[in-house]
Amino acid sequence: MKQQVLVLYLNNSALDADVVAWAFYDGTGKTNPTTGDSDLPPYDTGTEALRDGWRLFQASQLIPPYPGHEYDTSFLKHEFWFEKLE
């Protein structure tokens, strides 16, 4: 059994929010995804991926900003990891 992993970055912390970024890693070897290979996400929202059979196995925690760094921006905040097994 081999794992396919889909990472969706959403517009807010809700799973039904819009996808703003994405990544795909294919343990089956059937595809060879890489950086900058598509301008269109595979799904428009996180829940759309669920409806297509992807299983959510991790979501970002909501971490308050460190004092003094409330206005800093850094990594994408709302990261959701999905898998399919083949």
Place this chain on the structure above:
Amino acid sequence: MTTTKHLLTSVEMARFVANGFHRMDAIVPAELNERAIPEFDAGQQPHVDYGTPVKQAFPEGSISRALLDIPAVAGALQSLVGPDPTVDHHHVHVREPHEGAAQPLHADAIIDPRLDAFDVQLMYYPQEVTGTMGGTLSVPGSHLRRTNESDTGRYQNLRGQTRLTCPPGTVVLLHHGIWHGGRRNDSDIRRYMYKIRFNPTVPQVRTWDVSDLDDPQVAAELNVYHPWSEHATSRLEVYNRVKMWRALTNNPSFDVEYWATRVANRPGRV
């Protein structure tokens, strides 16, 4: 650099502050583009020590000097980093045909959160870059995100990303912090990009043509939301651009949508 003309306008500078790049398509003459690739292949680019003044780094007649003497390039560079920048480093980047993978998304050097100063990276593409040739991926507006080098490598694609295609002789000037990477080259053609990083040597304050500084389009440019950036964080991006614009214009009361003014209002407190 030979000119103080062709400076960017305030609107163009604000667009750079919001997007992190200034692009000039087909700005380099054909004869220079035709010289470039054979010289790049021959490895004729001189070694340059960190912090070398431009004229000392690149002799008269060299491709690099000719590139920097193009009035539009000289004017844009002076607008962004001020006069007489030094050369940090330069390098010819090649994406080989069918090389299999892209670079991970990264920002160059190390994490660099300066808002009141910035380096500029010039990227020069001497040949036409088509969609399959691995043109540089970049993420407009990512330059103020505080991340270190390739720690962003996990991100493969972002809404609103730029997958560069361009005519020969295109030059892009980038803020040092922008997320970017060479894409996978799925073509049969070597893809060249020549990069020079510049460090400012003067305060980057009103170094462009400021005659349109009060144009309302300045605030409109700074207020753009990028499609990859989360809605709430995008407001913080505007806040940080306001901080940067205040430094660049030496105007501590400038604001967009009252973001910076509101949260600094503490009547009667010191």
